[in-house]
Amino acid sequence: MNRLEKLQQWFNKRINEGRLKSPWIVHFDCGSCNGCDIETLACLTPVYDVERFGIINVGNPKHADVLLVTGTVNSRNRHVLKNIYDQMPEPKAVIAIGACGMTGGVFRECYNVLGGVDQVIPVDVYVPGCPAKPEAIIDGVVTALERIKVKLGLIEDPALSSGEAAAALEPVSSFTQTAPEKGVESEAAALTGESSAARSSAFDAPASDLSAAGATSAKETAAQGDATAENPAGETSAAAFEQEPAAQSETAGGTTPPAGKAQEHDGKTV
Amino acid sequence: MIMLLPYAVAALVLSVIAGGLLSGVDRIVTARLQSRQGPPVLQPFYDVFKLFGKTHSVVNPWQVFCSFVYVTASALALLLFFMRGDLLLLFFILTIGAVFQVVGALTVNSPFSQVGAQRELLQMLTYEPILILVFIALSMKSGSFLIADIYRLEEPLLPSMPLVYVALGYALTIKLRKSPFDISASHHAHQEIVRGVLNDYSGPQLALLEIGHWLDVVLLLGICSLFWSTGVVGMIVLLAATYFVELVIDNVCARLTWQWMLLRGLCAGVILCVINLFLLYAV
Numbered sequence: 001m002n003r004l005e006k007l008q009q010w011f012n013k014r015i016n017e018g019r020l021k022s023p024w025i026v027h028f029d030c031g032s033c034n035g036c037d038i039e040t041l042a043c044l045t046p047v048y049d050v051e052r053f054g055i056i057n058v059g060n061p062k063h064a065d066v067l068l069v070t071g072t073v074n075s076r077n078r079h080v081l082k083n084i085y086d087q088m089p090e091p092k093a094v095i096a097i098g099a100c101g102m103t104g105g106v107f108r109e110c111y112n113v114l115g116g117v118d119q120v121i122p123v124d125v126y127v128p129g130c131p132a133k134p135e136a137i138i139d140g141v142v143t144a145l146e147r148i149k150v151k152l153g154l155i156e157d158p159a160l161s162s163g164e165a166a167a168a169l170e171p172v173s174s175f176t177q178t179a180p181e182k183g184v185e186s187e188a189a190a191l192t193g194e195s196s197a198a199r200s201s202a203f204d205a206p207a208s209d210l211s212a213a214g215a216t217s218a219k220e221t222a223a224q225g226d227a228t229a230e231n232p233a234g235e236t237s238a239a240a241f242e243q244e245p246a247a248q249s250e251t252a253g254g255t256t257p258p259a260g261k262a263q264e265h266d267g268k269t270v
Numbered sequence: 271m272i273m274l275l276p277y278a279v280a281a282l283v284l285s286v287i288a289g290g291l292l293s294g295v296d297r298i299v300t301a302r303l304q305s306r307q308g309p310p311v312l313q314p315f316y317d318v319f320k321l322f323g324k325t326h327s328v329v330n331p332w333q334v335f336c337s338f339v340y341v342t343a344s345a346l347a348l349l350l351f352f353m354r355g356d357l358l359l360l361f362f363i364l365t366i367g368a369v370f371q372v373v374g375a376l377t378v379n380s381p382f383s384q385v386g387a388q389r390e391l392l393q394m395l396t397y398e399p400i401l402i403l404v405f406i407a408l409s410m411k412s413g414s415f416l417i418a419d420i421y422r423l424e425e426p427l428l429p430s431m432p433l434v435y436v437a438l439g440y441a442l443t444i445k446l447r448k449s450p451f452d453i454s455a456s457h458h459a460h461q462e463i464v465r466g467v468l469n470d471y472s473g474p475q476l477a478l479l480e481i482g483h484w485l486d487v488v489l490l491l492g493i494c495s496l497f498w499s500t501g502v503v504g505m506i507v508l509l510a511a512t513y514f515v516e517l518v519i520d521n522v523c524a525r526l527t528w529q530w531m532l533l534r535g536l537c538a539g540v541i542l543c544v545i546n547l548f549l550l551y552a553v
């Protein structure tokens with residue numbers, strides 16, 4: 001009996017390990033301009049080679065663990081999106097890519113556009129940018145794994161713990177890695193604490209309104225682009241995966257929503 | 271033969287591990303050939319464990335049944351191989367497994383699964399005559415269909431039947447789901463029919479099919495190893511070379527149509543086998 005339990009424990013441990021090490025993705029183009037799609041598919045090329053992290057683009061919701069959504073949701077494709085989401089077996093995560101996936105972006109004011117992906121399905125991670133950089137998308141998947149860890153109860157919810165601990169758990173934006181500075185670090189800790197709170201609150205309350213974030217994130221990505229320009233892509237994304245305690249540089253939040261938005265969220269849901 | 275059963279069971283457990291590792295090495299070598307770094311060597315195990323942990327979402331109970339039959343048939347065929355049993359019996363058990371995989375795919379409504387299942391049948395139509403001819407060639411040399419008799423031979427079989435070995439390569443490529451014959455389901459995702467015959471198996475069922483696939487690969491490599499049954503070193507060299515050639519072919523070829531497969535694959539394989547059989551008979 002005891003031995004059986006041990007075996008079961010070992011098996012469960014391996015299953016949890018597998019969940020973190022083999023996130024298979026399905027990519028759904030929900031009416032994007034194809035900018036974000038091209039960046040998403042660029043992750044599969046030899047330059048970025050996401051298969052290093054066990055990520056495979058399976059193209060089949062029944063096999064996938066992570067749903068990548070690019071583009072805005074409109075009244076017609078919301079059903080398709082919901083259908084794909086419902087076909088994925090648990091545990092699963094959703095990543096909204098680009099300004100459009102977050103809020104509707106430049107198409108936000110169109111008569112048929114409902115807004116971001118979170119109007120229809122719960123979103124775990126937002127990847128800003130217009131289009132989002134491949135590094136940011138890979139980073140988004142890695143951050144989604146952190147969310148899955150929380151869901152599985154492997155780690156405490158960083159949103160609930162202190163800002164310092166949250167910073168230690170955040171792998172975000174390490175692709176814009178520069179030497180960590182003391183002052184920036186503490187500031188960043190507060191920032192990540194907030195932004196992860198924003199993400200989890202968005203996860204709980206999917207239909208929250210995210211106004212004006214598209215513009216902010218677009219600006220931020222411009223800053224990010226400058227910061228990452230010198231770094232060879234392959235190395236930086238590897239660093240993004242391996243480096244655990246990411247000290248934030250001033251171009252914070254590859255995968256987190258902008259700080260302003262985070263505050264707005266806190267005001268709404270807490 | 272029954273004395274060998276404990277060893278055969280142990281070897282079966284080992285071959286699950288070996289099959290997974292082989293699949294991992296396969297993915298790394300493939301990645302290197304494409305100038306990528308590739309996943310860790312244990313990646314197939316991570317994948318399978320993860321799949322076991324997913325919630326069940328089956329379309330109908332037949333899928334569960336079929337996946338179990340498939341993995342059981344693969345395991346039995348391999349067990350029979352390790353017990354040095356009858357090649358023909360082994361062949362029929364292998365076929366039962368493959369047929370049930372197709373039946374499971376045919377029970378769902380998805381057009382991708384349906385097309386994948388039809389293509390899988392065409393693939394079976396291609397590799398099964400070749401396998402039978404290979405077994406006939408083996409039995410012509412050793413005098414019976416028992417694997418034990420092949421191990422009694424003094425000289426390796428490869429020099430006397432190189433053409434049969436090449437034909438076996440066709441069957442191996444199809445069974446491994448490698449290009450140009452990966453038409454029913456590809457390991458590299460994003461095919462025109464998504465995952466083809468595997469499309470509607472998900473979670474634990476997909477994990478079972480994956481393990482069954484590893485066992486099939488080990489079995490096919492085992493059959494290849496019969497061509498150098500006299501020495502372990504020669505056997506390993508032969509298998510490593512064969513597998514590497516498979517990987518290179520996989521990477522330099524595009525996926526082709528089933529017509530091409532039937533015409534080129536089946537005809538070429540059968541003709542190669544028949545020529546070799548005539549040579550064996552004449553000499």
Ligand code: SF4
Pocket residue numbers: 031032033034035036037070071097098099100101105106129130131132
């Ligand atoms: S975020 Fe920009 S690049 Fe991406 S889909 Fe929207 S408009 Fe296109």
